[in-house]
Amino acid sequence: MPSQPLAPPPMQPAQPAAVVPSAPPAPGAPVVIRAAGVGKKFVAYHKRATSLKERFVRRDTTSGEDFWALRDIDVEIGRGQTVGLAGANGSGKSTLLKVLAGILRPTHGSVSVSGRIASLLELGAGFNGELSGRDNVYLNASLLGLSKREIDRLFDSIVDFSELRHKIDDEVKHYSSGQYVRLGFAVAVHVDPDVLLVDEVLAVGDEAFQRKCLAKIAQFRDEGRTILFVTHSLDLIENMCDRILVLESGGLIFDGQPVVGTKLLRQRLGSLPADSPIPxxxxxxxxxxxxxxxxxxxxxxxxxxxxxxxxxxxxxxxxxxxxxxxxxxxxxxxxxxxxxxxxxxxxxxxxxxxxxxxxxxxxxxxxxxxxxxxxxxxxxxxxxxxxxxxxxxxxxxxxxxxxxxxxxxxxxxxxxxx
Ligand SMILES: Nc1ncnc2c1ncn2[C@@H]1O[C@H](COP(=O)(O)OP(=O)(O)O)[C@@H](O)[C@H]1O
Ligand SMILES: [Mg+2]
Structure with missing residues (x-):
């Protein structure tokens, strides 16, 4: 559901990557997601630009600081793998999903994803608030490559899954965040994707809906689709995934077995990062x-x-x-x-x-x-x-x-x- 591709910022060398024990995709499985040397730089301003004028002035004086949200990410994910993406807040998980989904352009490196990608990214990504839920279903599904006839055929099932029939003709800007996610997930799982990318937004839904989403993800896994999802639930990663990717400060610090990665992550999260101790x-x-x-x-x-x-x-x-x-x-x-x-x-x-x-x-x-x-x-x-x-x-x-x-x-x- 691409929305606003950013203009590529000027090139700058990424910082050295952490040493990562590599977990190649299962032998024989074709690689469907590939990121090679991916770095993503944002320009972080000390103070938020409040007006258009200020923004121009700031650009002139270049008071922004480069900020690498991703550094030197090398990953290959094979068809049929279920991969958990974990890491502390701000470690770059959402950015990596957006780069893989084609919504953000990497500053360095390249990504390729084969097959149809459906994604449920951060709140709001992919939806037009001025349109009704119904129109957004059509818009999103057509962006994912479905014809109007195909969407007509799936429409009822999408709406049933989202449990939003009573609101489907309301403008999406009047939806709660949970309702947004329900509609987004319903579309994502109905378009017959080869690759499903899901950010941690599922956590905003109520528990019953979360269970339904997880059941759907499990079904996709059993059908041999490729799934990359962000979650803070390390248990879920241990139970559902073949593999975990752990990000820390934009770098991939672990790629491998879920039980090993979650153990590492528990250790890392348990200790305060040295650069931001809370007194x-x-x-x-x-x-x-x-x-x-x-x-x-x-x-x-x-x-x-x-x-x-x-x-x-x-x-x-x-x-x-x-x-x-x-x-x-x-x-x-x-x-x-x-x-x-x-x-x-x-x-x-x-x-x-x-x-x-x-x-x-x-x-x-x-x-x-x-x-x-x-x-x-x-x-x-x-x-x-x-x-x-x-x-x-x-x-x-x-x-x-x-x-x-x-x-x-x-x-x-x-x-x-x-
Ligand atoms: N559009 C943006 N402009 C500037 N900085 C950003 C932007 N998007 C994300 N960041 C920063 O990049 C880092 C990684 O963010 P994100 O990928 O959202 O992390 P996570 O999903 O792991 O919490 C954070 O420090 C965040 O503030
Ligand atoms: Mg995030």
Missing amino acids: FDLAPVKPTAVAFSRNPGGPTEVQYDPGEQLTVSVELDLTDSAPQYVYLHVEIMGQGEIPIWMMETPPGGVSPGPGTAVVDFVVPRLPELLGAFAINVRVSDAATGQPVTVRRFEELFGVSGPQVAGLLKVDYEARLRR
């Missing part, structure tokens, strides 16, 4: 305290035996601007700053609301691991994966046992053989 005091969600007890809400205790129950309670202080869904990642740190195990909230996070809240992590049986342990807490926005803050607590709890030497209690027998 702890300004964080909208602050872990203010940790406490150890046997039972949630019970008296504080710091000494435990292996096999006992332990509750680690993390107290949070949330401002009004805190994300609605908060994701906690708690590391139990052993001597020498070695993380011994970790505990996390469910992937969707918890919704503590503003004020103070306590998240209890209950360990029913402590492992046979002796020592004193400290706690690291990382907080992120569950909806976006964006890190919020991280805090290391000095409070320790101890696990002691009958044996004094060694860190780990291991069952064994001593036998004499001669």
Whole structure:
């Protein structure tokens, strides 16, 4: 659904790419999506130009700074692959999809996609707000290469899928963002695409519709179509994809097996990017305290035996601007700053609301691991994966046992053989 191709900015060398373990498409499968040395530069102004005049003045004085949203991306995706595209906010996911969809021109390199591409990109891309839903269906589907007769035949099914029959003759500018996405997705999946590109916009729909979309994506996957979709749900990538691409600051930092990539991503998202630390005091969600007890809400205790129950309670202080869904990642740190195990909230996070809240992590049986342990807490926005803050607590709890030497209690027998 191409809309506004940008004029290509002047050429500039891209920054060096990260080293990427490459995951070639399955042997024998023809390559349907290819990006070779793709870089995309935007000009970022410190201050937004507010008037046409200012924009001209700014162009004259060239106070803009080059900003590489994508650098040196090399990817080949084979027919039938289902690929998850992940990375923190601003890492370039939407830009990469737009470049592949032909909506943005790469500054460097080239892309090619064979077959019919249907895409559901960022909100609004591809729709004309002044037209009705009905006209937009015709416009979009014809841009994707369908004849009027074909669209006539599909129209009812598209409208049924979108669940928007009651609004189909309203101008699209009166649609909610969820309704936009429903119509966009309905068109995208009805045009019989060979390649489906989906941005994370699916997340704006309600849950029932999201499920329906995911079922459709799964059906496409089973039919052997090629799918590239952006999601913050790492579980979804693990469950549905053959492959994950991870972007960081416009570079491809991983291309390969979903379970490996999601692990890497969890590590990367768990730590604050060095160039944009949020001062702890300004964080909208602050872990203010940790406490150890046997039972949630019970008296504080710091000494435990292996096999006992332990509750680690993390107290949070949330401002009004805190994300609605908060994701906690708690590391139990052993001597020498070695993380011994970790505990996390469910992937969707918890919704503590503003004020103070306590998240209890209950360990029913402590492992046979002796020592004193400290706690690291990382907080992120569950909806976006964006890190919020991280805090290391000095409070320790101890696990002691009958044996004094060694860190780990291991069952064994001593036998004499001669
Ligand atoms: N049209 C644009 N002009 C200038 N900067 C842009 C433009 N589109 C995106 N960017 C910047 O490029 C970076 C990557 O954006 P995007 O691809 O939307 O990231 P993601 O989808 O991973 O959140 C961001 O820093 C964003 O601000
Ligand atoms: Mg995006």
